[in-house]
Amino acid sequence: MNCVDFVELVTEFLEGALPEADERRFIEHLAECSGCESYLDQFRQTIATTGELTPDNISPDARQQLLSAFRGWHRQ
Amino acid sequence: MAGARELPPDEVLVQRLRDGDEQTFTQVLDTWSSGMLRLAMSFVSTKASAEEAVQDTWLAVIKGISDFEGRSSLKTWVYRILVNTAKARGTKESRTVPFASLLPEEEGPTVDTSRFRASGEQYAGHWAVGQEPRPWHVPEDYVLRGEVREVIAEALDELPPRLRTVVTLRDVAGYGSEEVCSLLEISPGNQRVLLHRARAFLRRKLEEYVSGAHDVAGGRGRP
Numbered sequence: 001m002n003c004v005d006f007v008e009l010v011t012e013f014l015e016g017a018l019p020e021a022d023e024r025r026f027i028e029h030l031a032e033c034s035g036c037e038s039y040l041d042q043f044r045q046t047i048a049t050t051g052e053l054t055p056d057n058i059s060p061d062a063r064q065q066l067l068s069a070f071r072g073w074h075r076q
Numbered sequence: 077m078a079g080a081r082e083l084p085p086d087e088v089l090v091q092r093l094r095d096g097d098e099q100t101f102t103q104v105l106d107t108w109s110s111g112m113l114r115l116a117m118s119f120v121s122t123k124a125s126a127e128e129a130v131q132d133t134w135l136a137v138i139k140g141i142s143d144f145e146g147r148s149s150l151k152t153w154v155y156r157i158l159v160n161t162a163k164a165r166g167t168k169e170s171r172t173v174p175f176a177s178l179l180p181e182e183e184g185p186t187v188d189t190s191r192f193r194a195s196g197e198q199y200a201g202h203w204a205v206g207q208e209p210r211p212w213h214v215p216e217d218y219v220l221r222g223e224v225r226e227v228i229a230e231a232l233d234e235l236p237p238r239l240r241t242v243v244t245l246r247d248v249a250g251y252g253s254e255e256v257c258s259l260l261e262i263s264p265g266n267q268r269v270l271l272h273r274a275r276a277f278l279r280r281k282l283e284e285y286v287s288g289a290h291d292v293a294g295g296r297g298r299p
Contacts, residue, residue, distance in 0.1 A: 002199075003192055004187075004189075007186065007187045011272035011275060017264075033202070033203075034208070035203040038211050042282070042283065045212065046275060049224055049228050049282070050228050050232075050243065050247040050278060051248065053248050057113065058113060058127055062127055062130075062131050063105065063109075066105060066131060067105070069134075070096070071098060073096075
């Protein structure tokens with residue numbers, strides 16, 4: 001396996017979706033190539049950082065309206 | 077994702093919502109709405125429209141909770157209503173995101189080919205000298221100030237909608253691949269292609285940011 005192939009297989013590797021023989025070649029390459037070792041590590045860090053995002057929330061107005069709607073619906 | 081773990085199991089949630097328990101409704105509303113907003117953004121053109129899609133979804137949830145049959149998790153059920161609601165809005169805005177098959181631009185290498193040795197060279201297909209990824213040392217300052225997260229948030233907004241949808245569901249909202257495939261009606265293979273392209277793009281943006289930050293920190297400008 002060379003680096004061009006390695007960088008395209010990272011997600012499949014992380015998902016455990018690589019066929020056994022490909023996974024073996026992937027790991028063999030990983031053990032011998034520091035560039036690809038960094039690439040895999042950075043991929044993991046990217047995923048972890050993405051998981052830390054705290055996205056915007058709905059506006060307080062919208063939230064209030066939904067709470068009233070819930071209250072109203074149940075009273076019916 | 078904060079607070080998601082504190083929600084009671086689905087059976088309890090559903091029963092309380094049916095009983096009109098406001099505290100429970102407030103809890104799910106506050107826990108899920110931000111993720112829903114981000115997901116809705118994949119299908120519509122403006123934040124306002126996304127917020128309306130989230131509101132419409134919650135209204136549909138309030139009205140439909142008595143019909144919820146528990147064949148999927150409650151959250152998946154809510155997300156499915158959201159995807160349908162947001163898709164319908166997107167169609168009106170002529171901004172549809174069909175997922176059935178891959179687009180031509182979703183094939184091909186995810187790393188700039190100029191970073192590898194050309195065929196015919198010695199060690200063809202391996203990192204070119206000076207082009208290999210360098211280990212990252214992100215200054216703690218940048219982490220603490222949330223700058224790294226900001227880079228990712230901005231990069232997410234730059235992604236084409238299909239890639240953004242998949243990576244948002246998987247890596248922001250924390251869904252498993254099977255749930256995402258069923259939610260978007262895509263094959264596992266296509267899901268992985270979209271996810272991989274999205275992640276590779278986000279990694280590249282972080283790499284650019286980290287190397288830029290290092291140059292500033294070390295006083296070395298880059299051409």
